[in-house]
Amino acid sequence: MKLSKLWLLVMAVVVALSGVAFAGPTLDNVKAKGFVQVGVNGELFGFGKPDEKGVWRGLDVDTGRAIAAAVFGDASKIKFIPLTAVQRFTGLQSGEVDVLCRNATQTLGRDTELGLDFAQVNYYDGQGFLVSKKNKKIKKAKDLNGATVCVLPGTTTELNVADYFRENKMKMKPVVIESNAELAKAFFAGRCDVLTSDASQLAGTRAVAPKPDDYIILPDIISKEPLAPAVRHGDNQWKDIVNYAVLAMIEAEDLGINSKNVDEMLKSATPAVQRFLGVTPGQHR
Amino acid sequence: MKKGNPVISAEHTAQRAAWFNDPKIRAILYQIAVLGIVGLLGYYLFHNTVENLKRQSIATGFGFLNKEASFEVGESLISYSAADPYIRALLVGVLNTIKVAFIGVVLTIILGTFLGIARLSKNWLVSKLAAVYIEVMQDIPILLQLFFWYSFFYDILPSPGEALEPLNGVFMSNRGLVFAVPEWHPAYATMAMAFVAGCIAVYFMRRWARKRQERTGQIFPVFTLSLGIMIGLPLAAWLLAGAPLKMSFPELEGFNFKGGLNMSPEFAALLLGLVLYTAAFVAEIVRAGIQAIGKGQTEAAMAIGLKPGQVLSLVILPQALRVIIPPLTSQMLNLTKNSSLAVAIGFPDFVSVASTTINQTGQAIEGISLIMVVYLCFSLLTSLFMNWYNKKMALVER
Numbered sequence: 004m005k006l007s008k009l010w011l012l013v014m015a016v017v018v019a020l021s022g023v024a025f026a027g028p029t030l031d032n033v034k035a036k037g038f039v040q041v042g043v044n045g046e047l048f049g050f051g052k053p054d055e056k057g058v059w060r061g062l063d064v065d066t067g068r069a070i071a072a073a074v075f076g077d078a079s080k081i082k083f084i085p086l087t088a089v090q091r092f093t094g095l096q097s098g099e100v101d102v103l104c105r106n107a108t109q110t111l112g113r114d115t116e117l118g119l120d121f122a123q124v125n126y127y128d129g130q131g132f133l134v135s136k137k138n139k140k141i142k143k144a145k146d147l148n149g150a151t152v153c154v155l156p157g158t159t160t161e162l163n164v165a166d167y168f169r170e171n172k173m174k175m176k177p178v179v180i181e182s183n184a185e186l187a188k189a190f191f192a193g194r195c196d197v198l199t200s201d202a203s204q205l206a207g208t209r210a211v212a213p214k215p216d217d218y219i220i221l222p223d224i225i226s227k228e229p230l231a232p233a234v235r236h237g238d239n240q241w242k243d244i245v246n247y248a249v250l251a252m253i254e255a256e257d258l259g260i261n262s263k264n265v266d267e268m269l270k271s272a273t274p275a276v277q278r279f280l281g282v283t284p285g286q287h288r
Numbered sequence: 289m290k291k292g293n294p295v296i297s298a299e300h301t302a303q304r305a306a307w308f309n310d311p312k313i314r315a316i317l318y319q320i321a322v323l324g325i326v327g328l329l330g331y332y333l334f335h336n337t338v339e340n341l342k343r344q345s346i347a348t349g350f351g352f353l354n355k356e357a358s359f360e361v362g363e364s365l366i367s368y369s370a371a372d373p374y375i376r377a378l379l380v381g382v383l384n385t386i387k388v389a390f391i392g393v394v395l396t397i398i399l400g401t402f403l404g405i406a407r408l409s410k411n412w413l414v415s416k417l418a419a420v421y422i423e424v425m426q427d428i429p430i431l432l433q434l435f436f437w438y439s440f441f442y443d444i445l446p447s448p449g450e451a452l453e454p455l456n457g458v459f460m461s462n463r464g465l466v467f468a469v470p471e472w473h474p475a476y477a478t479m480a481m482a483f484v485a486g487c488i489a490v491y492f493m494r495r496w497a498r499k500r501q502e503r504t505g506q507i508f509p510v511f512t513l514s515l516g517i518m519i520g521l522p523l524a525a526w527l528l529a530g531a532p533l534k535m536s537f538p539e540l541e542g543f544n545f546k547g548g549l550n551m552s553p554e555f556a557a558l559l560l561g562l563v564l565y566t567a568a569f570v571a572e573i574v575r576a577g578i579q580a581i582g583k584g585q586t587e588a589a590m591a592i593g594l595k596p597g598q599v600l601s602l603v604i605l606p607q608a609l610r611v612i613i614p615p616l617t618s619q620m621l622n623l624t625k626n627s628s629l630a631v632a633i634g635f636p637d638f639v640s641v642a643s644t645t646i647n648q649t650g651q652a653i654e655g656i657s658l659i660m661v662v663y664l665c666f667s668l669l670t671s672l673f674m675n676w677y678n679k680k681m682a683l684v685e686r
Contacts (some may be wrong), residue, residue: 067369082680089643094348151463156631156640157647160588164361165370176544177360178554179644180634185435189634193462194442194553197542237343280499 029234029241030074038080041067042100045085046183047068048207050126059083061103066125066232069103069248086182089157092117095233100244103233106201108159113233120242121231123249129224130163131202133209136217138196144223148173153186153195155179161224164199164208187211201228254279297492330412337653346374352649353378359644361444363552374645381641381664388558388637389624389666395563397616407575425568430626434561438633441553448544457537464552466538466545475529479522497603554635558627566623570616576602577612579657600613614644615676621667628663638662 014053024043033039042064043051050061068078086094095103095179106128108112109121132140141147141195154161167176178184180196180243187208190198198208202224209218232249234242255261258276268276277283307313315448341348358370359375363379365387425433438595442462446452451624457468470476497508526532538548581604589603639659646655 062347079442089647092647092650112648113650116347118341149544151543156644161359161644162648168360169370175360176636179363179631179636179640181631181643185632186634188439189442192439192442193447248400 004118029238030244032102033074038082039071039074039102040082040084041070042086042091042094042103042105043067043083044105045083047106047204048210049203051083051085051104051118059172060271061086063106063232066104066249066252067102069252070232070245073248073251085182089181092119092233095119095235099153099261100111101234101241106204106230106281107228108161108201108228108234109231109232114236118236119233120236120238121233122192122242122245123253124229124231125249125252126230128203128228128230130160130199130226130228131205131224133190133198133200133205133218134196134221135283136219141196141221144172144225145173147175149175150196151176151178151194153178153180153190153198155183155186155200156181158200159226159228159252160200167225179252183208185270201230313472332402341653346652347649347651352533352645352651352654355649356680357645358646359648363555364632364636377641378638378658380614381636383637384663385624385627385630385638385642385666388562388627388630388635392441392559392562392566392623393620395559395572396566396619399483399563400565400619401574402579403567403571404574408570408578421626422568422571425565426572428565430565431629432566432631434629435635437561438553438557445553448540451540451545455533457536458550458638459548461545462553463544464550465556466551467549468535468537468547469549471534471536473529473532473534474527475532478525478529482521483518483526484520488495489517489521491546493517552635554630554633556636557633558630560634562623562626566619566626569619573612573615573619574608576615577608580611586641588652600639606681610678613674613678613681615673617678620670620674624670625664 011087020030035085041064043059043114044061045051045053047061052061053062054060054162059164064083066079067155069082071081072078074080084094084100086100086103091105091107104125105124107121108123108128114121131214132144132147147168152164152175154164154177161177164175164177180189181241187198189195190208191212198205199247200208202220205220209215209220232245234245258268258273258279260279261275265280269280269282271277271280271282274283308317315346334592338348353375354373356370357372359373359377360370361368361377361380363384365383366376366380368376368380368588402417404423406414409415410417441464445460445462448459448461448463451459451466459466493509493513497510501507538550540544585603585607586599589599590623612680627637628639631640631643634640642655642659646652
């Protein structure tokens with residue numbers, strides 16, 4: 004809100020003032036600091052949100068930890084910085100965070116116009132619609148003509164939903180609220196007929212509804228949303244680190260290695276596992 | 289220097305030959321130096337920004353304004369669709385901000401004046417009620433008040449299907465207030481013209497009445513007659529056109545009402561929050577203004593036989609306004625700037641639309657500078673107008 008505007012302004016000033024801060028490779032910078040600064044969501048269940056004990060949980064958070072582990076060999080040398088959808092790319096551009104793991108959709112426009120590079124996709128998402136079961140007329144997305152639509156600002160979501168309604172010659176009335184929590188509250192109170200977002204987010208929002216069973220996600224998925232960590236353009240070394248941190252996690256899952264069984268797996272006879280865990284040295288495949 | 293002493297004077301000039309010791313030249317030099325430093329600093333910032341953006345290959349410039357916006361805006365005073373360019377989307381935002389600021393300022397001044405006078409009332413209950421209102425409203429942050437009013441609208445009011453209908457043609461639901469409005473008829477244009485003509489007539493009548501009063505001392509019933517002209521002329525035009533009375537009734541169709549005039553909960557909550565909050569400050573300003581006028585003024589005015597209404601309009605208010613206007617201006621500016629909190633409750637004001645634009649295009653610096661320029665223009669225009677009005681009022685001083 005007001006604070007985040009201020010924050011954007013500060014970012015703009017930082018971009019204006021910093022002369023050489025971004026010239027050096029990110030890795031040197033991170034090593035000098037002693038920790039990785041990761042931009043995360045902060046409000047999204049399943050991707051990035053602290054649990055009741057204040058420990059950060061979620062896919063994006065774990066991706067950040069994997070990067071820290073890759074750089075320092077210690078997943079705890081990390082600082083999470085929650086960013087709103089509006090702040091996130093400016094935060095990365097200005098050097099406030101080293102890497103952005105914040106369920107950001109990879110798009111051509113963001114890659115070229117924002118000066119970003121996207122690493123390996125860590126979640127394939129798609130935009131859907133959450134509606135109340137009370138509204139019996141809605142069975143599919145095409146039934147939404149004339150609906151009031153709750154949507155977060157600063158996301159590809161806002162664009163996709165406008166495109167979808169235009170394409171199908173339907174009318175919509177968006178209600179755009181910046182905070183995820185406030186938006187969900189307005190939707191549950193019936194301010195909107197439908198809440199639209201990435202399907203994974205809708206599931207997370209539905210889970211925190213007063214009565215989750217009163218709501219359903221429509222079967223239609225209107226977009227492809229490859230979510231990927233992002234880094235600043237032009238630092239290939241750093242991008243490689245982020246890339247292979249994600250790939251290593253995917254590979255580990257494929258091989259059935261996890262944090263609980265990793266010591267046991269060291270004794271595994273499977274050649275791929277031996278290579279992956281470095282039991283067989285010098286084999287990076 | 290004294291006249292008639294040319295010798296000393298000449299000597300004096302000779303002594304000051306060192307030009308850099310001349311205070312006038314020095315002052316100019318200092319100013320050039322300061323200007324140069326500020327200019328260089330500005331250039332450094334600008335150059336650095338452009339360089340940094342280029343190095344990070346971030347797009348720059350205002351070219352994006354003509355690209356297709358491809359997002360929808362909730363409410364708009366002008367026709368707008370996702371196929372329009374960004375510049376039009378931003379214009380929609382500016383107009384929405386003007387709408388809420390203008391209506392807000394008018395209502396705030398009315399409510400604030402009323403509260404300020406109530407605060408000074410001799411009636412204990414009225415005065416204390418006003419005092420409680422002012423204290424409570426001033427002490428709660430505006431953002432909280434906005435959240436409160438917004439959730440009030442969507443939590444308390446029913447869905448459109450079960451909308452309340454307190455009056456025929458007025459529907460209240462969590463989609464907003466919908467009124468029946470008269471359907472457009474050419475007679476309304478004539479009525480508007482009749483109203484303007486009435487205003488002009490009233491203006492000349494007042495001038496004539498004042499001159500006549502100054503000349504003869506006779507008081508002309510200006511107020512009653514003005515009211516008569518301003519209502520009577522449009523009414524006559526309406527009757528002459530055959531008294532058209534077709535209303536556009538809102539009807540429930542699909543998800544929402546069609547027809548009539550719709551006031552969204554976001555707009556209503558924002559307006560209500562801003563007006564109720566700012567009015568508390570205005571009330572205190574009005575009270576201060578009235579109390580700044582000595583009691584003797586009222587007594588003297590009464591003593592020369594003025595009626596209470598005349599005491600207020602001829603003696604107290606012209607003096608009080610001089611105290612009231614400058615702080616009132618800053619409250620008006622506050623209201624306009626606070627309207628940017630709209631983004632928290634989903635009203636598509638300028639900041640909200642600009643945020644979306646920034647995010648779609650990624651051009652934060654251009655977007656933020658647009659926001660700053662627009663608010664600067666709003667503020668400067670308001671100040672300019674209020675300063676002019678203030679000057680006009682200040683002339684009353686004798």
